[in-house]
Amino acid sequence: xxxxxxxxxxxxxxxxxxxxxxxxxxxxxxxxxxxxxxxxxxxxxxxxxxxxxxxxxxxxxxxxxxxxxxxxxxxxxxxxxxxxxxxxxxxxxxxxxxxxxxxxxxxxxxxxxxxxxxxxxxxxxxxxxxxxxxxxxxxxxxxxxxxxxxxxxxxxxxxxxxxxxxxxxxxxxxxxxxxxxxxxxxxxxxxxxxxxxxxxxxxxxxxxxxxxxxxxxxxxxxxxxxxxxxxxxxxxxxxxxxxxxxxxxxxxxxxxxxxxxxxxxxxxxxxxxxxxxxxxxxxxxxxxxxxxxxxxxxxxxxxxxxxxxxxxxxxxxxxxxxxxxxxxxxxxxxxxxxxxxxxxxxxxxxxxxxxxxxxx
Amino acid sequence: xxxxxxxxxxxxxxxxxxxxxxxxxxxxxxxxxxxxxxxxxxxxxxxxxxxxxxxxxxxxxxxxxxxxxxxxxxxxxxxxxxxxxxxxxxxxxxxxxxxxxxxxxxxxxxxxxxxxxxxxxxxxxxxxxxxxxxxxxxxxxxxxxxxxxxxxxxxxxxxxxxxxxxxxxxxxxxxxxxxxxxxxxxxxxxxxxxxxxxxxxxxxxxxxxxxxxxxxxxxxxxxxxxxxxxxxxxxxxxxxxxxxxxxxxxxxxxxxxxxxxxxxxxxxxxxxxxxxxxxxxxxxxxxxxxxxxxxxxxxxxxxxxxxxxxxxxxxxxxxxxxxxxxxxxxxxxxxxxxxxxxxxxxxxxxxxx
Numbered sequence: 001x002x003x004x005x006x007x008x009x010x011x012x013x014x015x016x017x018x019x020x021x022x023x024x025x026x027x028x029x030x031x032x033x034x035x036x037x038x039x040x041x042x043x044x045x046x047x048x049x050x051x052x053x054x055x056x057x058x059x060x061x062x063x064x065x066x067x068x069x070x071x072x073x074x075x076x077x078x079x080x081x082x083x084x085x086x087x088x089x090x091x092x093x094x095x096x097x098x099x100x101x102x103x104x105x106x107x108x109x110x111x112x113x114x115x116x117x118x119x120x121x122x123x124x125x126x127x128x129x130x131x132x133x134x135x136x137x138x139x140x141x142x143x144x145x146x147x148x149x150x151x152x153x154x155x156x157x158x159x160x161x162x163x164x165x166x167x168x169x170x171x172x173x174x175x176x177x178x179x180x181x182x183x184x185x186x187x188x189x190x191x192x193x194x195x196x197x198x199x200x201x202x203x204x205x206x207x208x209x210x211x212x213x214x215x216x217x218x219x220x221x222x223x224x225x226x227x228x229x230x231x232x233x234x235x236x237x238x239x240x241x242x243x244x245x246x247x248x249x250x251x252x253x254x255x256x257x258x259x260x261x262x263x264x265x266x267x268x269x270x271x272x273x274x275x276x277x278x279x280x281x282x283x284x285x286x287x288x289x290x291x292x293x294x295x296x297x298x299x300x301x302x303x304x305x306x307x308x309x310x311x312x313x314x315x316x317x318x319x320x321x322x323x324x325x326x327x328x329x330x331x332x333x334x335x336x337x338x339x340x341x342x343x344x345x346x347x348x349x350x351x352x353x354x355x356x357x358x359x360x
Numbered sequence: 361x362x363x364x365x366x367x368x369x370x371x372x373x374x375x376x377x378x379x380x381x382x383x384x385x386x387x388x389x390x391x392x393x394x395x396x397x398x399x400x401x402x403x404x405x406x407x408x409x410x411x412x413x414x415x416x417x418x419x420x421x422x423x424x425x426x427x428x429x430x431x432x433x434x435x436x437x438x439x440x441x442x443x444x445x446x447x448x449x450x451x452x453x454x455x456x457x458x459x460x461x462x463x464x465x466x467x468x469x470x471x472x473x474x475x476x477x478x479x480x481x482x483x484x485x486x487x488x489x490x491x492x493x494x495x496x497x498x499x500x501x502x503x504x505x506x507x508x509x510x511x512x513x514x515x516x517x518x519x520x521x522x523x524x525x526x527x528x529x530x531x532x533x534x535x536x537x538x539x540x541x542x543x544x545x546x547x548x549x550x551x552x553x554x555x556x557x558x559x560x561x562x563x564x565x566x567x568x569x570x571x572x573x574x575x576x577x578x579x580x581x582x583x584x585x586x587x588x589x590x591x592x593x594x595x596x597x598x599x600x601x602x603x604x605x606x607x608x609x610x611x612x613x614x615x616x617x618x619x620x621x622x623x624x625x626x627x628x629x630x631x632x633x634x635x636x637x638x639x640x641x642x643x644x645x646x647x648x649x650x651x652x653x654x655x656x657x658x659x660x661x662x663x664x665x666x667x668x669x670x671x672x673x674x675x676x677x678x679x680x681x682x683x684x685x686x687x688x689x690x691x692x693x694x695x696x697x698x699x700x701x702x703x704x705x706x707x708x709x710x711x712x713x
Contacts, residue, residue, distance in 0.1 A: 035654065327491070335431055340489065343449035347484050354483055 001026050002118060005063035005071040005100075007056045008033055010214030011143070012239045014171045015135035021174075022128030023120040025070070028063045032217040037062050042330045044092055051299035051329055052211040053085050055218060060089055064098035070117065075104030079273030080304050130176045138170055138183040140240040145190040147234060150227030151202075152195040159193060160224060202231040202348050205286040207279040207312075208297030209305050212328055213237040219297055219328060220337045226295070229345045234291075236282045237275070255282075267315045268308065276304035280312055283323070292348045293322030295341075300329035322348060367424035368417075370631070371618025372406065372440065373451070373611065374398070374432030377471030377498060378584060379405040380614040381413055383421075388458060388619050392416060393611045402432040406439055407637045414634040426631045427451075427621035429613050431472070438660050438667050439641060441632035444617075444624050451616035453477050453484045456580045458619055459606045464576040467595065467603075468612070469565065469585035471498040476569045488569050496564035498585045500533045504540070504557060508550070512588070515554055519590025522555035530560025558590035562598050577601045582612040639663050648672060 006016045006029040013029040020027035033041075033055045041058025060071045073086035090102040103113040115125070142163060150159040166189060173179050204226055212218045213235055226233050241255050255278065257271060263281035271277040283294050296312055298305040309325065316323040324344040326337065368391060373380040379402065383392040394412060398405035427444040428436040429451040437445045448470075456466045457479060466477040474497050478486040490496065505515040526548050529539040536557065543553050579601055585591055586609040595603050608615050639662050646657040646669075660667040 322485075336489065336491075339447045339449065340487075342447040343484075343487055346447070346450045347487075350483055351485075 002070060003028055003063075003068040004118075005029070005060055005068045007071075007073060007211075008059060008215060009211060009239070010216065011139050011167060012136065012214070014167060015132050015139060015239070017171075018135050018174075019128045019132035022131050023114060023118055023124055025118050028066075028068050030059070032215045033059055034217065038217070038330050044096060048301060050081065050209075050301035050303070051218060052209065052302070053081070053088075054330060055211065055215065056085065057089050057092060060093060060100060060102065061096065061098065064093060064100040069100060071100055071102045072105055072114070073102050079271070080302075082274065127176065131174070131179065134176055134179040134183065135170060135173075136239050136243070138179060138186065139167075140238050141183060141186050142166055142170075143235065143238065145186060147223075147227065147232055149190055149193050149195055150224065151230045151232050152197065152199050154194040154196055156228060159190075159227070162189060162193060199230070200352075202293075202345065202352065203291045204231045204233055204348070205282060205291050205294040206233055206235040206297060207282050207294055208236075208275065209299050209302050210237045210242070210275055212297050212299045212302075218299070219326075220332070220334055222295065222297065222326070222337070222341060225338065225341050226345070229342065231292075231345060231348075234286075236278060254285075267311050272304040272307055274302065274304035276308040279305065280308055280315060283312055283315060283321070284319075287316075287319050287321045292352060293324065293344065295324045295326060295344070298325065298327050300327055322351065364420065366421045368421045369618045369621040370413075370423050370426045371451075371614040371616065371621060372409075372426065372428045372433070372436050372442070373430040373448070373613030373617060374402050374406065374428065374436045375430045375448075375471050375584070375613065376432075376473075377502070378610075379409055379432075379436075380611040381409050382608070382611050382614040382618045383413070383417070383423075384615070384618040384622060386622060388622055390608060390615065391421075393608055393614070395610050402435055403439055403641050403643070406436055407639075407641070410440070410634055410637040414637065423629060423631050425621035425624060425626035425629050427617040427624070429617040433617075434670070435660070438670075439662075440636065441630040443626045443630050444621055446617060446620050448613050449475060449477060449487050449489070450484070451613050451620060452582065453479060453487075453616065454619050455608070455612040455616035456582065456606065457482050458616075459608075460578060460580055460604060463578050463580045463604075465579045467565070467579060467581045468583040469497060469581075469591070470583040470613075471502075473497060474565055474569050474583075476565075476573060476575075478573060486573065488571065488573065490565075490569050496530070496561045496568065498583070500536075500561070501557075501585065501588065501591075504537070507537075516588040516590055518551050519554040519558050519588075520593055522549070522551040524552055525555035525559055526552045528553070528556040528560040530557075530564040536560055555590055555594070558588070558594040559598070562591060562594040566598060575599060575601075578604060580604050580606060582606060582609040584610055586610070636662070641667075 002025045004020050004025045004027055006013065006020060006027050008030050011031055013031050017027035017029050037058035038055060040061045041054035044061060045054040045057045056073065063071065073089060075083050075086045086102050086104045093100050093102065103117065146159050146163050153159050166186065170182060173182055206213060206223065214237055223233050223235055245255050245257065260277050260281035261271065263284050264277060268277060268280045279296060286294050298309065313323065324340060326340065366385065368383050368385055371382045377397060379396045379398045381394040382390060384390055392413065394409050396405055396409050426440055426442040427446060428442045429446050429448045433445050436442065452468050453466060456463050461482055463479050466479060468475045468477070474490045476488050477484055501515065502512060505512045526543050528543065529535045540553055540557060581592065581595060581603045586605050592603055592605060606612065642661045644659040644661060646659060648655045648657055655672045657669050657671045659669050
C-alpha cells in the first residue's frame, strides 16, 4: 500500500484521510502539527517563507523520514506563493536527500494526479468522493455546534470532550450511509451538553489565513480560548463553504467571490490572493450582523494577509468596530497571545456594558 | 483599645523584573505598596514580599480578596490562592483610569514588555504590545547601566543633565549597544550618550508599539521605567505633550489588580494566608511522552502537596483549574492517530527530567 502525506488542515484531516483510504492509499495526516514538525519546517524552509509553508514542509520531512513516498500539496491557480510551494517543497526534500514525491492537487495534466499515481477504480473514486463530502459536512456541523455550546457550557471542557469523542467516532466510519446517519445525530449529541442558555455571550469573528485559522498548534488554539472566555466564535474557514466557492456551487452562496467583492467595495477591489478578500469582506459582514469584534489571524510572511492589514484596520476604524490583529510565527509566545486575547475580551465586555447602559 | 476590623484587598503583579504588592481598602485607597526586584525567582520573591507585608500590616486588617496579574501572575495565583487572575493590560488601565479619570493614552514600559493603551471616555478601546523584540524596555536600560557600572537610578539622574544628546541607533538593542560604544570611544560625554539612549528607546516605542495610533493628551506614563527621568524627558520632547506620572507609577499593575479584587465582589477569599511565606514551595518539571507534543509540565508542590500542574497542551494533567482563561489549551494537538486514540491518564508514562 502506498503511503501519502496530506497537508494538515485542522480537523478536516479526518475527511481527507477518508478520501485517501477509499482510494487505496494510507494517509499520513494530523489534526494539527506538532512542535517537532514545526522545528523541522523552520530548519529546512527559507527564513522568509510564510508560516503555513514551514508547517507543511515540516510535516512532509517528518513523514518522509518515516518512509512515506508520496505527498500531496495544493497548487491552486491563486495569487499567493502557495502555488509554487509544491515545487519548492519537492526541491527542498531533494536537497535534504529524502525520497518523496510531492504532486499537486490542481490541474496537472489530463488525468488528475491522484488517479494517475494510485490508479483507483471508478467505484473507489465515487465512494471516496462521497465519503469525503459527507465527512466534511459532518465536521462543519460539528464545528458550528461547538462554537455555540462552548461559551455557554456549565462544566468547562464538556464541549471539547464531546467534540473529540464525536470526531473519533466519525473517523472510524467508512460506509457513506453510516456517515450520513451519524451526521444527523450530531445536533442531538450537543443538545445533551448542560448549558446556560440565558448567559450573555460575546460574538467574535475569526478571520485570516486558512491553515492558521484551522491548525490549533499554529494559532495557539484561539478558538477554544475565546470560547472559554465566553465568546461565541465564528471561524470564517469552513471547508464546506470553501468548496462551494471553489466550484462555484449554489446560486445563493453568500461567500462567492462576486459577493465578497461587492461586500468589500470601497476598501478592496481585487482578490489579493489567499483569503485576503474574504478577510475584508467578512469583517464588514460581521459588523453588519452585529458582532462584537473580529480577530484577524495573520501568519508571519503571508503576502495576502499582510497586505490587507492596513485596509482591514481602516475598514474597522471607519465603522468603529473592534479589531484584534494577531501575527503568528514559530517563535510566538503563548503567554503574549493569552494576554492579548484576554485584554481584547475585556474591552468587548466593557463596550457591551457601556452600550447596554446607554440603551436603558 | 480595640480597633474595628477592616477588610482590605491585595493586588500582586509578578513581572519579569519585579514583584509588586499593593493593599487597598474597600474604597480603593492605597494603604501599602511594595516593589521588590525578583532576581529571577518569582516564588521566593512572592514569599519575601508577603513576609514584609505581614510585618507591616496592622493586625486589624484582614485580606478579603486577592487578584494577581503580570507574566508570572498565573504562578502567583496558585501559590497564594488568589481569587482572580487578570491580564496586565486590563489591570494597568484600571489603575490609571481610577487615578486619572480623564486619561486618554496610557504608556506603560515594564521590564520585558511595553504597551500602549488607548482610553476614551474611561473605556479602553484599543491597545498594542511590543512583539518578540524587547528593544525599548526596562531590561535593556538595566543591562546598559550594568555595563557602564552605574546604578539604574544614577543613569536616570545622569541622562536628564545632558544638554546635547547624541543620536543613538534605536532599532535594535544590539545595534544600539554597539552604537553607544562607538560614541563612547569617539569621546562623547556619558550624559549625552545616556540621554541619546533614552531618545532612541522612546523612538523605538513610538514606531513599534504606537504604530499609527492616535496619541491624545492627557497621557499617563507608568510601569517600572516611568521612574526614569531621562525617558520621561524623551517622551515629553518627542510627543510635545505633557506626560503625567502617577504617584504609584511603579506598582500600577498591582494597584489595578487590587482594584479589580475590590470590584469583583468576592464573598470568601481563597487566600492561603501569610503562613505560605514560610512554606517550602517547589516546582518540578516533567516531560510527558504520551504523544508527539512532548509537553513540558510543571508541578507546583507546597510542602509535599501538589498544588497544580501546568504546561500540558491537553487536559489530562490539569487536575485543578483556576479561572476561565486557564483552560486555554485543552485539546490534543498530536497526530491524527495519536489524538484519536483514547489514552488513559496514568502517571507511569511520565518521566522525571
